[in-house]
Amino acid sequence: MAPDELARLFEYLAGEGYSLIGPTLRDGAVVFDHIRCPADLPRGVRALQTPGSCRWDHDGDSALFAHGAGADSFKRHVSPPRETVWIARRDREGALTFGQPPQQVQPAAYVGMRPCDLAALLIRDRALAQGDYRDTAYVARRAGLFIAVAECAAPAGNCFCASMGTGPGANRGYDLALTEIGNGGRRMLLIRSGSARGAAALDTLNLPFATVAQLSSARRAVETAAASMRRGPTPEGARAALNRGRESPRWRETAKRCLACGSCAMVCPTCFCHAVEDRAGLDRGRAERVKTWAPCFTREFTYIHGGAARPSVAGRYRHWITHKFAAWFDQFGVSGCVGCGRCVTWCPVGIDVVEEIAALNGAPDR
Amino acid sequence: MIAMPAVPGVHTPARHVIRRRARETADTFTWELAPLDGPGARFAPGQFNMLYAFGAGEVPVSISGDPARPGTLIHTIRAVGRVTSVMERLEEGEQVGARGPFGRGWPVAEAQEGDLLIVAGGVGLAPLRPVVYHTLAHRNRYRNVALLYGARTPADLLFAAELDGWRAIIAVAVTVDSGGPQWRGDVGAAPRLIGKADFDPARATAFVCGPEVMMRFCAAELVNRGVAAERIHVSLERNMACGMGLCGRCQLGPVFVCKDGPVFPYPVARELLAAREL
Amino acid sequence: MSRVIKVDALARVEGEGGMRLRLENGKVAEAVFNIYEPPRFFEALLRGRAASEAPDITSRICGICPIAYQLSAIAAVEGVYGIAPDRRVRALRRLIYCGEWIESHALHIYFLHAPDFLGYESALHMAKDYPDVVKRALRLKKAGNSLVRVIGGREIHPINNRVGGFYRSPARGALNALYEELKWSLDAAMDTARLAAGFEFPDFTFDHELVALRHAEEYAIAEGRIVSTGGLDTTAEEYENHFEERHDPVSTALRSVIKGRGAYLAGPFARVALNFDKLTPMARQAAAETRLTPDERNPYRGIIARAVETTLAVEEAMRLIAEYEPPHPAYHDAAPRAGTGFGATEAPRGLLWHRYDIDAKGLITYAKIVPPTAQNQYAIESDLRRFAEQNAALPDNQLGWKLEQAIRNYDPCISCATHQLTVTVERS
C-alpha cells in the first residue's frame, strides 16, 4: 500500500480499541510514544549515530521508518518506569488491607516497532511472563499488544542486530510486518500478517497483493541493510568472551571512563531490574509500594548487609555486561542483547559493548 | 480495558496478625503470625517469606517454624536495619503482611537414609529449625542426626529453651566464641564441632547456614573430613525486592538467590563466592 | 528609668532580623532595626563569574523572591549583550513574576502578618480557629507557586529563566491547566482583600517619598521607569545618580537614600500609589471595596495593598495564559560583549536593582545589588521610632509584639538585604 494508506490501519486499530504507540520526533529525538495519525511518524528522519552521540535529521527522503532505534523503546509502556504495585491501608484499629492501584490498561497497538525491539520484547517475556512467578501487570499489558513491526532498511551507526540474529528483518512475534520499499514518491509499504489478529486486520484493509518484484525488492532491502550494518559479536561469541574474561584487566580500564550513570541499562529494552520503595503518608493511614527501573550501576542497587556488594565501578560494569551477554543464557536460554545499539548511543562517554567484547576477545587469556 | 490480577500472598502481601512475639536475644525476636485471609501456605524447610511492616518496607526472612504445622507462620528476625528495627517495635495484635513462601530450601529428601549434619551459626539456626523439626518428626528416616550450633556468646543462642528437648532425639553440640564464667560448654568456632560429631562421611549430608566466612570454613572442614562437596548445602543471602526473580537485585553471577536458592550445593556457592564483586 | 527592649530573632520575617530600642524616661533614645544575616558576599563572589550565571547565582540571595533576582540580573545582562526580549518572552516573564507575587503576597499576608492582627503566634495556631482561612491561604499560595513551577521548573530557585529568554517554552496545555485554579484564586484574592480590610489598624501615618517602577502600558512588574511621589522619573541606568547607599554610624548596615532627600519607601504601597491608574479591573474593585487609594499612608494598611496586588497578579496571570504564545525560539543567544548593564524589577517587597560590569569574555568584573529591604531600612527605622514613642506606655512584651507587627508592615526580607549585618560594634 502507499504510505498514506497507513491512516486506514490507524483508524482500524483505534476502532478496535487500541491506543496507538509509534515512533515520533520530539525535541529533536525519536521516541516511542503515543501517536494519533501517520503524520506523527518521523517521515524522512534519519539517525546519525556514533558511540555517545546521536542526531536525528531530515534527509530529504520520505521513509517513515528510517530513524533507527529511538531513544526510547516499548519498555516504557509495558513496564512503566514508575509503577505503584500495591496500596496498603491501615484503619484506626491497625487493621490492614492490601489492594492494587485502580489502574486500567488500554490495549496498545505498536506501529513501527523495530525488529530488534520485537526480539527484545520476546526476551522480556521469558524473564517476566514465562517463569514460575510472573509480573502480572506486565503479562496483562503484554497480552493486549498488537504489534506492527517495521522491518529495517536503514540501520543506524550503532546497530548490530544482524550479528545478534534479531534483525533487520522480523520473522515471528508480530501481528503485522511492514517493509518499506522504493523511494521518494514511489515509496510503498508491504504488509504481511503473522497472526490471526494481523490477518483480520489485513482482511479489513483489503489491500492489493504485492507483486513478485515488490516482494523481492523488500527482501533485498532487508538483506542490504544487514550487509551494510556494523559487525558485532555473535550471541555465543559474546557469551564465551565474557565467561572467559571475568578477571580481565579490561574492567579497570573501562571503569576509568564509565560514569556509573546507569544510562545504558536504563535505555536497554531487555533490562528489567527494578527497585521498590515503600512509603507511608504523614497520616499513616495509607502506604504504597512503588516500583522503579533501577540500573545495576548504582551503589544502592548492590547493597547487602554490611555495604555494597559491588563497590567498584569495574564490578558493576562487569556485572551488567556479563548478565546481558552471558548470564541470560543460563537464566533464560538466550542472550539478553538484541543489538539495538542503544546502550552504545546513550552512554554519554560512548562506551561501546561491541568494542568491549572485542577487546575481551583480543585480551590474552588469564 | 485489561484487568491485572495480582495474587494475594504472592504479588501483594497477605494479611497476618502477630499472635505472639517472643524475644530470643538482645536483638532477635520470634513472631508467630496467624493468617487472616484463609489458611496458611505449606512450606518446605529453608524457604522464606517477604515480610512487610506497614509503611516501613519488606524484607526476606526464612521461616523458622515447623513445616508440619503450616497454619501459623513462625519467623525469627534479627533487628539490623531500617525495616527490621521497625519490626522489632511492633507489638502483639498488630498486623503485618507476608508474601511467599519463596525459594528452594534444604533438600531434606536427599539426606534420607544417611547421616545429617545441621550446622548453624548465629541467627543461621532460624532457617534450619524447620529441618530440625522435620528430623524430629521423621527420625527414623535418618541415621545419625547432629545439630552443631555456634553463637557469639551464650546470650546469643537462639531457641535455648528448645535445645535440651532436641537433645533427647538428635545429637546437639553447642559452642560459643566467648563463654564467660557460667558457661560449661564448648568454646570456639563452629567448624570445631564437626570434628567431634559422629557421622560417616561417605553417607553424610550437611546443611550449613550462618555468616559467609563461617559457611566457608565449615564446608572446607567437611570436605576435609571426606564429605562430598555436592552433599554439602549452604544458604546464601542477597538483597532482594521481589523474592521471585523479577527484580534482579539478588543476582549472584548467573543465579537468582531468591528462586535458584537461597540454598545451594556447596560447589555452586563456592564458585559464586570466589569471584569478587560478583 | 531606662528600658531596653530587644526583639531578638524577629519571627515571621523571612531571614532573621532583630531590633533594639532604648527608651529613656519614656522617650526613645535609640531605635535600631538590625539584621544578623551573616554576610554572604554575593557582590564579591560574582566577580569572575560568567554574566550568564548571574541569574542563578543571585537567585540564591533570597529563596522567597528568586524570580525577582533572576529577572533583574537577566535584564542587566541583556542590556549589555544587546538582547531585546520579544513580546512573547516578555509576556512569559511577566506571567512567572505574577506567580511569585501571588505566592509571596499570600505567604506574607496569611503566614507572616495576619496572625499579628488576629492575635495568633502563627498561621498554624490560627488554623485551629480559622481552618478555612488557612486552607484558602495555602491554596492561593499554591496557585502562585504552581505558575512558578510550571514555567520555572520549581518554586524555589527556578531553572528555566535565562539570559535571552527561557531554556524551554512551557507547553500551552501545561499553562491552561492552571487556569481554573486561577479563576478560583481571583475570588480568593478578593476575599483576602476583604479579610484584610476588616482588621483593626492603629492610627498611624508616614510621609516618606514612595519609589516604584512605572510602565506606560501596564502595572509595572518586570520593567519600567523608576518614579517617585517626589517627582523623580528616571531609569535603571541612572539609578546611581539619584540614589546612594550610606554607611550609618549607628548601625553597620548600608542604607539607601535618595540623594539630597533621604529616606524613602519601596514596595506595594509605593506601587499602588504610583500605578493606581494601571490597576486591573478586579484589583480596582478590590481597592474600592477596601478604600485603598493612592494617598493611603498608614503602613499597617500595607496588608491591603498586598491583597489588592494579589488580585492584580491573578487577573494578569489569567490574561497572560489566555493570550499565551510559546516563545519561539525559546531564547535568543548573543555573544558576550563588554559593558555595564542595569536591571530593575519589582520584587514582591519592592524595587530590586542590579548593576554588572562585564568584560569582553562575558565575565563579571563588578556587581552591585540593591535589594528592597536595604532601600526601606531608613524608613522602617524612623517609623518604628515614632511608633515606639506612641506606645511607650505598653508593657515590654506587648510593646515587643507591637513592634514586630509594625516591622512586618514592610515585609522585610532579611536574607535579601545583601548589605545588612549584625551590629558588632556599638557606638552611641
Next chain:
Amino acid sequence: MSGKPKLAVFKFASCDGCQLTVLDMEDELLALAGAVEVANFLEASREVIAGPYDLGLVEGSITTGHDLERLTQARASCATLVAIGACATAGGIQALRNFVNVADYVKLVYARPDYITTLAQSTPPSAHVKIDYELRGCPISKEQLLGVLGDLLAGRAPRLPGHAVCVECKLAGVPCLTVARGIPCLGPVTQTGCGALCPRYARGCYGCFGPQDTANTASLISILKGLGASDGEIVRAFRGYNAMAPEFLKAGGGQ
C-alpha cells in the same frame, strides 16, 4: 517521647529557600502541623517553645563564630539533626569565599570592613557537629523532605538515593541532552533528587544536588572538553552551589 514530637528549624547563612520548602508543602503542611509540634520555627511562628527537640532541621552554612555557637546549642538540643540544602551540606554558594582571602571580599562589599566579623571559611554544619541525615539540593526537594520527615516520624531511618541524575532523565523519558544535542551537563556526576529538573527543561544540569556517590568527574571533564568547554568554564561548573563537596572541589581544581 510523650505527646507529639517537637520540631525546630535553625537558620544559618542561607537564602531561606530550604526552610521555605516546609511552608511550600501546601498540601501537607496542616498534616505536618498535626503530626509534630512546631516548637521553634521562626519563619513560621513567633512562638518559641524551649528545647529539647526531637527533630531539628538546620539550614545554612557556618560563617561566623556566633553561628558556630548557635549550631553547637542546636545540636545539643535536638535528638535528631537533619541538614537541609547545599549550604548546610556543602557550605553553599557563599563557600566561594573559601577560594579567596575573605578579607578581600569584605573590602569589596563593605565600606567599613572593620565592622564585619566573619570566619574565613563557609563550612557545612557537619564540619563542626554530628549531623544525622543530609538532604541535598539548592534548594532541597519537597518530596525528599516529606519522605525524610515521614520516615523520622514513623521511626524508620531515612534513606536517600545516591545515584546520578541520568537515571531520572531516563525515568522521565528525556533523551540525553549531551548525546542528542551536545549540551554540556553535570548530570552524570550529580546526585538525583530533583527529578532531572534541568534536563526536562532542555538545560544541562548545573550540579545543585552535589556529587553522586560514584562521581567520575575526570571522565565527565573529558566530555565537557570534547564539547568545547574551556578550563575556566570547567572550574566554574564545579565551583557552584556545592563547590566544597569533596568530588566537586577536586574537579574544580582544589582550594
